[in-house]
Amino acid sequence: MHPKTQTLLKQNHKIAHEFGRSESIVVYSGDCLDLLKSIPDESLQLVVTSPPYNIGKEYEKRLQLDLYLQQQAEVIAECVRALSPKGSICWQVGNYVDTGAIIPLDTVLYPIFSNVGLRMRNRIIWHFEHGLHCSRRFSGRYETIMWFTKSDDYVFNLDPVRIPQKYPGKKYFKGVKTGQYSCNPLGKNPGDLWVIPNVKSNHVEKTKHPCQFPVELIERLVLSLTNESDWVLDPFLGTGTTIIAAIRHGRRGIGAETIPEYIELSRQRIQQEIEGTLRTRPMDRPIYDPVESGNSLTIAPWNRNIEQRTLLERKPKYGSEGD
Secondary structure, eight states, rough: HHHHHHHHHHHHHOSSSSOOOTTTTTEEEEEHHHHHHHTTOEEEEEEEEEOOSSSSTTOOOOOHHHHHHHHHHHHHHHHHEEEEEEEEEEEEEOEETTTTTTHHHHHHHHEEEHTOEEEEEEEEEEESOOOOOOOSSSOOEEEEEEEEESSSSOOOOOOOGGGGGTTTTOOOOOOOTTTSSSSSSTOOOOEEEEEEEOOOOTTTTOOSSSTOOHHHHHHHHHHHOTTTTTTEEEETTTHHHHHHHHHTTTEEEEEEOOOHHHHHHHHHHOOOHHOOOOOOOOOOOOOOOTTTTOOOGGSSOOOOOOHHHHHHHHOOOTEEEEE
């Protein structure tokens, strides 16, 4: 982050209650539509959120799917109005479950975004390892992030979110560049399949919120789709994760939340981020491997039959000897 931006945030670290152009952090207590009405046209660079999935969680009232989509459409339309011509919207969703059958919410929400003129750039798969264990279908271990832009001239900064190359020593073997390294020294494009741990049980960021997303997930979007001092909005703020990711990298964060407990929790976490005391999982930390770490819980206490041993045998990782 540029030193000037760091100074700006230090001077304007106050958490405001209402939107104002001179503010840098806003936590609005109330309906996001009321907040959006106070935001001028084309003021936001990024809208990123994980809206209620309409599955009856403690913070949402379960609705008929058509009514749920109608409410989402109202919020999306206001977000588009307030979005900069070079801005992006990222809507992170899972599945709606209706009497045991799943309906992927991205499939039914896509027409809403398309009808207001947005262009989809990626359908990002967020894969994680922990969650509910299903007995009558395969357990869900991914959700999607729909990334839309308002125009073809949009902000996209790849370098800040590059990840390590798989083969950094690889060279061109023919043509005018023969013998030169073929990889970008800054790393490679992370692609559209993101393996990032979700916030469950012993995750360092876990709070009382049942569906909290990790800071590192939003950091990747903030760094790639915005520039310093840009406004980042989360219309369904939850525990303040989006604002935390925004101000950590010199952006301005704004969000709305209706539940008093989560409003207070988001303010506490944002204040901890300002003071440098908030504990989060670093973006560059490798995924925890319990076997490589020698965790004793990976040793099964029962005997497996031959078929189970064949099925569950640990395969060598990609890139290991013999690959």
